[in-house]
Amino acid sequence: MKAFAQLFLSLDETNKTNEKVKVLKNYFATVPDTDKMHMLALFTGRRPKRQINATLIRHWAIEASNIPAWLFEESYHVVGDLAETMSLLMPENESSSSKTLTEWIAEINALADKTEAEKKDWLLTSWAMLDSQERFVFNKLLTGSFRIGVSQNLVVKALADVTGIEAPALTHRIMGKWMPENYTFDQLVQEQTASDDISRPYPFFLAYPIQETSERQKSAADVEASLGDAEQWQAEWKWDGIRAQMIKRGGEIFIWSRGEDLATEKFPELHSFLQALPDGTVLDGEILSFRDGKPLPFNVLQTRIGRKNLSKKILTDSPVATIVYDCLEYEGEDIRSKTQAERRSLLEGLQGNSAYQEVFRLSTLIDFNSWEKLESIREQSRAMIAEGIMLKRKSATYQVGRRRGDWWKWKIDPLSVDAVMIYAQKGHGRRADLYTDYTFAVWDGDKLVPFAKAYSGLTDAEINKVDYFVKRNTLEKFGPVRTVKPELVFEIGFEGINRSTRHKSGIALRFPRILRWRHDKPKEEADTLESLKAFLED
Incomplete structure (x- = not known):
């Protein structure tokens, strides 16, 4: 120890x-x-x-x-x-x-x-x-609070240096449902055991964001300057669901989330299509709630996440399908080294021959011939229940982890409102002595109504200034939480908004975070609850 x-x-x-x-x-x-x-x-x-x-x-x-x-x-x-x-x-x-x-x-x-x-x-x-x-x-x-400030990539790099095994191979071998009681170090480093676990997924290939540091997305001209000729790229919608690999090997099926959670039993609607796949098939895609052929907002899918038992009501209220956008293994062969276009062709063949196309959906390729046209199409993202557009180089192989160059995500700008900070709480770890967790409110008449919490988006220098303000402008203390003088205004960004009976404001935000500190705006000019709820109608 x-x-x-x-x-x-x-x-x-x-x-x-x-x-x-x-x-x-x-x-x-x-x-x-x-x-x-x-x-x-x-x-x-x-x-x-x-x-x-x-x-x-x-x-x-x-x-x-x-x-x-x-x-x-x-x-x-x-x-x-x-x-x-x-x-x-x-x-x-x-x-x-x-x-x-x-x-x-x-x-x-x-x-x-x-x-x-x-x-x-x-x-x-x-x-x-x-x-x-x-x-x-x-x-x-x-x-159960063990966390470590080091990425898996660094761990794999160190292990690769010690063992002489290439990092991508090691990344693959430490995925799956192994536990240290039943997977030895000798097995890890012996190449012939790498495929022994038929459930083992491949490391996910992650897209790099095309965006400015302010989260305001780049224009078509910026994208063209970075990526070159539009003809070299294919575009798809960036869906807001659960990224997953779906596996059929040895007559068994497995569904893995990107967080390496084995989620096969959580999505029974997908079992029939997976069982019908040829043996030795691995697909990469997004699981979403679907009804009448249309995707539903993420909060609908969220009702079944984390549930141990899926009731008939949950299955009825939140039916799922998968939008598949890549094929990683075909007839038992690892095809990640094939080009994006070649893998897409094999995927289209699999989906076209499936009798379960209602749940086995193919990610639609967006028809565009210029970055300007694609930028215009991107504005339809929210209507499509999408977060933006994925750009994939047609000649790209399927790689490991987040890599610049071949997969990019061109998201739409976040929704945002200006809000007043009303509560603050200290953080954890190295920020345990700083007030870094904040609650924000908007105006409802002459009252400030809390609607979101956020703890990311500020620089260390800004956090220190907010901490200084909190310690000198505390109105009340409730355990670790302080009520502060409602004076500081921040722009709060978020990806989506839904009605909620659990919150006093009547709404719940998806991925709220601080976009910037509005030094230029007095608290009286912060947004209203009415303006927030207007997003519900969009």
Whole structure:
């Protein structure tokens, strides 16, 4: 655990890419193979299941810290991170544990069969065995809050340098439904095992955005200057759904989301078309709610996301289909090295021969002969329930991750309103002592009505200025939340808007974020609830 705790803290302390890779390579070179696989699992979202609820952990942490509950809670509000708060408040321990990461995770998993008393005894004993750094990382694992400030690409790069295996191959091998208990490091690095898991998806190819830093999208002239002749490109709508790979191998079907969640059972409407595909087929596309041949807004699909059981009502209210735009495997052969045009031709053949075209839909190619014409078509995006347009070079191969050059997304400008900040709360991690999470309101008559929260879009310098304002203009305190003097105005951007009975304003926004600080606008000139609701009619 000491080596893993040091890795975690070393990565957290640097923003330099080369230094992060160096730290990762050192970890891979010095720990047992089992720890390597558990580290890879944690860094790719495969965290151990939480075995003790947060309330019990807090109670026992207060007991171990030997301080009043109110002081613990006040400390938590200041620190902003439960795992760090617990590690700071407990008595110092000079010794450290000799147990490996693998051994600690095995003990955490074994808690499933323990009584509450046994769990408490184990946890208090464990805390006493760890130094403060180890305890912090241990608490992260225990509470299910483990996050790390390093991309999967950097982890793969370090692993590629250590093993001599190409990064794209490793990226593919660490996808799928493996867990460190059943997938060894030897299996990972042996090429012949790369295709053993028939459920394994391919790494997703991600488009790069065509946009200005202000989020205002580029014009046709800008796009032409960047991408050249329009004849070299194909254009499709950018759908607002769930990106997914749909797999038929070995007589079995699998649906993977981009977040590497196996979601086969969540979309039973797609099973028939997948079962009818030729064996050895992998498709890439978007899952959306569909009715009467038309896509529905994302909030309709959202009603079934995260549900363990899909009731008849949910299936009726939010029926789904998939719009497929790429074919990655055909007749058992990896065809990602074929051109975009070649893969499209194979995809059209598959879809044209399907008896399930209502749910197996083909992404329509947009007919255009100039960037000016395509820019005009792009203005229809919201009417199409789309976010904009995807541009794909006809000669492009299917690549790994986000790459500049061959796939671009040309989104429409976000919807936006000017709003007044009325509440603020401290952030987490390195921003735990700064007010970075804000609630915004618009005018309803002479009252300000909250309608959205946002915590992204400001520079570090702007965050510091807002924090300074909050600390000197607090009107009330409600736990970690402060009511502030309604004075600062910000332009809030969002992708969509829907009616909501759960919110006081009667609306809910999709992806709200701060576009800019409106220093030029007094609070009286902020937008109204009526102007927000007008977007519902568009």
